[in-house]
Amino acid sequence: MKSAEEAPGLGRLKIGFVLARSFTLSAFALFVDTLRLASDETDRSGRILADWHVLASSRNLITSSCGVQVAPTSDFVDPGEFNYIVVVGGLLNNEFPVDSETVSYLKRAAAAKVPLIGICTGTFILAEAGLMKYHRTCVSWLHYQAFRERFPDHDVRSDRLFNLDRTRGSCAGGSSAADMAASIVRRHISREAERNALEVLQIERARSASDIQPHSPPFIECQDPRLKAALIIMENHIENTISIPKVAALVGLSRRQLERLFMEKTKSSPAIVYTRVRLERAKHLLMQTRAPMIEIAVEVGFENASHFSRLFRQTYGQPPTKFRSAVSG
Structure with missing residues (x-):
């Protein structure tokens, strides 16, 4: 791992999170904690090799599906500042999981060719905004039928954990959020950073995009x-x-x-x-x-x-x- 003194010369991995109303806390926590532990040695939590923000149209607290609330840390800044923007979804019974300003921001990010990732039902939000039509979408087996019914012209599968191409990513959610985050860490930082994160999280190995959902x-x-x-x-x-x-x-x-x-x-x-x-x-x-x-x-x-x-x-x-x-x- 690089030391803090060496970090200014590096281009840090930067990720912006968009949290839906009633988002899944575990998927968000696993993804962001993988970044946190990859960014510094052992469990020091310094933002040396990676940085992240929770983006929102206001600073109101965002309530997860389990009731725990998370405070946004940034307004909708230039999406070009981020390597990825990750949309974390949750309960599907929320008619308006994000507001219109958030949808506009995601469309602006797509136009700027910033890769967008849907975690859990975040893929529904991206698809609803018209941002997944020409990309294969990976969803949980639990949500496959709902996705097919809502977006019948989209390419979707529910046997894999996640999918990531040049401009879009999708993830079934749950523990596979850590697997996807680990693959991004390996790609943008190093295998050593990935290994540090997984060891502290007590994960023996990161599963790949070709691994099968455990169902x-x-x-x-x-x-x-x-x-x-x-x-x-x-x-x-x-x-x-x-x-x-x-x-x-x-x-x-x-x-x-x-x-x-x-x-x-x-x-x-x-x-x-x-x-x-x-x-x-x-x-x-x-x-x-x-x-x-x-x-x-x-x-x-x-x-x-x-x-x-x-x-x-x-x-x-x-x-x-x-x-x-x-x-x-």
Whole structure:
């Protein structure tokens, strides 16, 4: 690490944060703490190799989704002062997560070719402003359907942790915010700075943009990243089902390789597991809604209620009508 005396000659990594109303505190804290620990030796917290500000249209406190408030540290200064501007989102039920002045600032930053990054649902804010249309967006599996519905013409995936190209970045949120921040530190400061930050944060290694989000259906225990990615893709295509060869292509395998992988890890074919994924969604809908059987059947990718009912009974030992009656009391 460079000493404080050597720092004035260096171009510091500078990042501006835009926090949405009801933003996710953990994602912001992990990202900014990775910068803090990379900027100085051990845990001294000097802003030597990196600097950061929380930008806002006013100095009013910004309340996170857990209720903790953060004070902005800067007005909307020239976006060209920053290497990146990071938008941290949070709860999707907030109709206006940022004000119009903030949206204008983000558009000004994009026009100045300052890279913009959406963390957690910050990607929704950037997409709503028309700033993600020509870039692949990475979102949490939890928010994939909502993003697809709101922005159907955008390229989005939910099997990876983050994505970063020359002018845009996106991150699923949670602990992957530290992974993305570490990749930026490595790129702009050094591997040594990255290692210092991760060691103090008790993170053994930073995951890469190609790592898979840690999620799989509850009825399958799996560690293989290709299998996890395939399962996430299946979960994201419940109503509008896709072919098994397409699933294989999206995870970088041939159909035969994918079938061998599933047989080895799950003792079932991809098609059988895909059907089970859809039926698990149907179980949830039966428990949580009063929708007619035909609506549930269509929503989980079946053309008619009789086919759906037959497969449901084969899988769970009772027809969906009886299952609904049992769980509803």
